[in-house]
Structure formats: C-alpha cells, structure tokens
Amino acid sequence: MDLKQLQYFVACAQTESFSDAAKILYSTQPSVSKVIKSLEDTLGMQLFERLPRGIRLTVQGQKVYHYACRITNEIDVLENMASRGMTKWVRISMNPSSWFANQFVDFYNETFEKNYHFQLTTAGVRSVMERVRDYMDDIGFVYILSRQQENFLHELAKNKMEFVPMYETDVIFYPGRQTEFYDSGKEKVRLEELEGIRFIQNYQDEFFDFGSVQEDAFQWRDLDISGLQGSTLPGAQNRCADT
Incomplete structure (x- = not known):
C-alpha cells in the first residue's frame, strides 16, 4: 500500500x-x-x-x-x-538556571516571527552531555566549577563535543534561617565548614560524583544533598507553549 x-x-x-x-x-x-x-x-x-x-x-x-x-x-x-518552513525545531537541554531562562525568553521574543519550535529539557551535567552526544538535543547549557573543568573537557573530548564558555560567575551560597551562617555577615564560606549542612538542589548532579582529575576538587558526594524534582522555567515554558 x-x-x-x-x-x-x-x-x-x-x-x-x-x-x-x-x-x-x-x-x-x-x-x-x-x-x-x-x-x-x-x-x-x-x-x-x-x-x-x-x-x-x-x-x-x-x-x-x-x-x-x-x-x-x-x-x-x-x-x-x-x-512555509514551519518545522524549525530547536532542542535544548540545560541545568536549571534562572539566568538561562531569562536569556531564552529574550531569544524567543527576538525570533518569534521566525516560527521556531522549542523543546526544553532540564537535567544534570552528565545527562545534558549524554543527550547532546546521542543527538537527542541540538545544544546543551551547563554550569561547571572551574576546578572541575579539566575533567569536564576530558569527557567532552572523548565524545567529540565542544564547550564554549558564555560567562563566569562565583558559586553563590544561600544559607537557611536555621543555620549558623544566616545573618553571620560572612562574605565567603570554606568547604570544610559545610560538613553537616544539608543542601537542596534541583537535580543531584551526577557528573561531580565521577572521578576528578584533581584530588582536592569539589565533590558533591561529601555533602548531604536533597534533590528537588519537577522544576520549570518561569515564563519560558509558558510562552513556548503558544508556538
């Protein structure tokens, strides 16, 4: 038939x-x-x-x-x-990020008349790497600690992928009201001071649990982390649904 x-x-x-x-x-x-x-x-x-x-x-x-x-x-x-050229899909995976959400909304507004269709996926660093490697997404956006960059670039090279830095920022620590750091006036916190503190993040970032090139590199496995699932991009996903 x-x-x-x-x-x-x-x-x-x-x-x-x-x-x-x-x-x-x-x-x-x-x-x-x-x-x-x-x-x-x-x-x-x-x-x-x-x-x-x-x-x-x-x-x-x-x-x-x-x-x-x-x-x-x-x-x-x-x-x-x-x-009419209406099937212009752009597939993106990324770490949960308010900064990227703002960048995406600006890009969407600028290109609205071009009828792009977007698919957005939020995940940890390794999952983003694997999705781009397996052609599930066209591009990925991740946050990488400077002390982990060597290991990260090594992983990319093995999979024939390229990393282009967009901007640099300091790691920001938001203490809860019941911790000793709240209202302490400290500008910086040392890693050893974080022992015994429980952390919450959008995804347990599995990339940092794999061997590092540097022995003293930052390791999530030494911290008590509670994963927060079901996060969304404020504004970005709602606007994208109109396409």
Whole structure:
C-alpha cells in the first residue's frame, strides 16, 4: 500500500466515478481503476460496488475511507508546513538556571516571527552531555566549577563535543534561617565548614560524583544533598507553549 493508492481511493469515493476521479487526478479511467483494484487486493476486501452509473462505497469501503481521509489530510498539512518552513525545531537541554531562562525568553521574543519550535529539557551535567552526544538535543547549557573543568573537557573530548564558555560567575551560597551562617555577615564560606549542612538542589548532579582529575576538587558526594524534582522555567515554558 502506498500514498498514491489512498489518494486515488479518496478521489473516487468523493466523485463516485472512476472517470471523474481520473479528471481530478490528471490520469485516465483505466489507470485509476487499476490502482483501486490493486488497493482492494492489498487490503483483501472490496471497497466499491460497481454500478451501471458510477460506483458506491461498500460498508468496508466506508471504514477505509474514514482512515484514508485522515492520512491524506495529515500529508497535506505536513506538505504545507514544509513549504512555509514551519518545522524549525530547536532542542535544548540545560541545568536549571534562572539566568538561562531569562536569556531564552529574550531569544524567543527576538525570533518569534521566525516560527521556531522549542523543546526544553532540564537535567544534570552528565545527562545534558549524554543527550547532546546521542543527538537527542541540538545544544546543551551547563554550569561547571572551574576546578572541575579539566575533567569536564576530558569527557567532552572523548565524545567529540565542544564547550564554549558564555560567562563566569562565583558559586553563590544561600544559607537557611536555621543555620549558623544566616545573618553571620560572612562574605565567603570554606568547604570544610559545610560538613553537616544539608543542601537542596534541583537535580543531584551526577557528573561531580565521577572521578576528578584533581584530588582536592569539589565533590558533591561529601555533602548531604536533597534533590528537588519537577522544576520549570518561569515564563519560558509558558510562552513556548503558544508556538
């Protein structure tokens, strides 16, 4: 079975005539009749009753016509989308980030008239790397600690990927009200001071749990971390849903 057979079948059902369908299809009556006979043989059922004047769908033919119309209509939609360039998908994976959410919203607003369609996935560093490596996403955005960069770049090189830094920032520590750091006035906190403190982050970032090049590099495994799931991008996903 092919698309041509379904298109011929729909035309015949709508005109109730092989000859009239042939005119619409820019074909001949014998050619249309041959295509319909081939479709009937393929499906193993009679689709039309041959009448003295024209043709009429059988009960089975009416059921097939319902599905054939859906298929041919969807093909028309896809062809129209392709001709107007509407299928421009951009697949992005990233670490949860308010900074990136703002950048994405600005980019979306600037390119709104270009009819881009976006797919956004938030995940840990290693998951982002794997999604880009496996062509599940077109580009990934991650935060990497400077002391982990050597290990990170080594992982990328093994998978033939490239990392382009966008901007640098300090690691920011937000203490809870019940910790000794709250209202302490400290500008910086040493790593050894974090022992015994429980942390919450959007994802348990599994990348940092794999061996580091430097022995004294930052390790999440030494910290008590509670994962927070189900995060979304404020504004970005809601606006994207309108596309």
